[in-house]
Amino acid sequence: MELGEKILRPREQVEQALKKAILSSKLGTGERLPSEAELARQFGVSRPTIREALSSLQMQGLIRRVPGAGGGSFVQPVDHKSLGEVVRASMQNLVRLGSVDFEEVSMVRQYLEVPCAALAAENRGEEDLEELRQVVHEQRTRSVDDPMIAELDVRFHTIIARMSGNRVLASLVYALHHESEPVRYLDLSPEVGRHTVAQHQRIVQAIEDKDPQAAEAAITEHLAYLRKHIKAALADIPAEDSEDRAEQGSPAGLRG
Incomplete structure (x- = not known):
């Protein structure tokens, strides 16, 4: 009987959770994600871990990242x-x-x-x-x-x-x-x-x-x-x- 399950690294867990939220429309197109600091608090991980997860999502075309005071991470259309x-x-x-x-x-x-x-x-x-x-x-x-x-x-x-x-x-x-x-x-x-x-x-x-x-x-x-x-x-x-x-x-x- 297989009882084991792949243990994901913190970055992968954050990435999968955010990806699921985007693909299920829990996070809507154009919606701004919480700040890195807030995401780190919610997931209980470091900000570098959040940054890595967001970079991966950006590479997949699921979010876009806008620099500057009014910037942040925004959900891209998935079509x-x-x-x-x-x-x-x-x-x-x-x-x-x-x-x-x-x-x-x-x-x-x-x-x-x-x-x-x-x-x-x-x-x-x-x-x-x-x-x-x-x-x-x-x-x-x-x-x-x-x-x-x-x-x-x-x-x-x-x-x-x-x-x-x-x-x-x-x-x-x-x-x-x-x-x-x-x-x-x-x-x-x-x-x-x-x-x-x-x-x-x-x-x-x-x-x-x-x-x-x-x-x-x-x-x-x-x-x-x-x-x-x-x-x-x-x-x-x-x-x-x-x-x-x-x-x-x-x-x-x-x-x-």
Whole structure:
């Protein structure tokens, strides 16, 4: 007969108790947790133990910690959107530390965004489609040095991911797009801007026509174009010289 039960360390006990309170909604979204001193009193442990438990919960995306006099620890939303934020933060750390490089993030993004476009073509609704058209219209009417261009690009790709109907997929695309942010790396000349908008228009048309294969082909062409120019910008070489390498690095079988 098994009578034993795993004995948790004080930090793990505190972490599990707080996690249970969050996941059971005893602590609601946006609610501020008691101070470290108060939590230490309630649990009968030291403040460093509380600090370790809170750091672990922050890493899991369950709380956010705000410094300063009006700060503290606050409960994060627990849904598919918060999944995207957790993945984004983790990916950001990996990229900045050099554990993974831009090309790896970019390739995974392509593997996810291509099926997103196909699913969007199958599942699209008029409201989402109109929002997508409006983004492209905004892109056409703004100059390439407009600070809104980067935000519009994020919105374009995020809307398509949302239109896929798969919330987990949409969350991952959001996270990866945020960390590979194509526009941040591109030399946005008027020519590059025109090509990008034209590619966006082809993607929208394929989704509007409910043509998954055309949507796959259009977004694959678009992402390959972006990767070619981004790699050139990062390596400080002419984009034309990196074209062959970008095409060779495109995921096989994604063109339908």
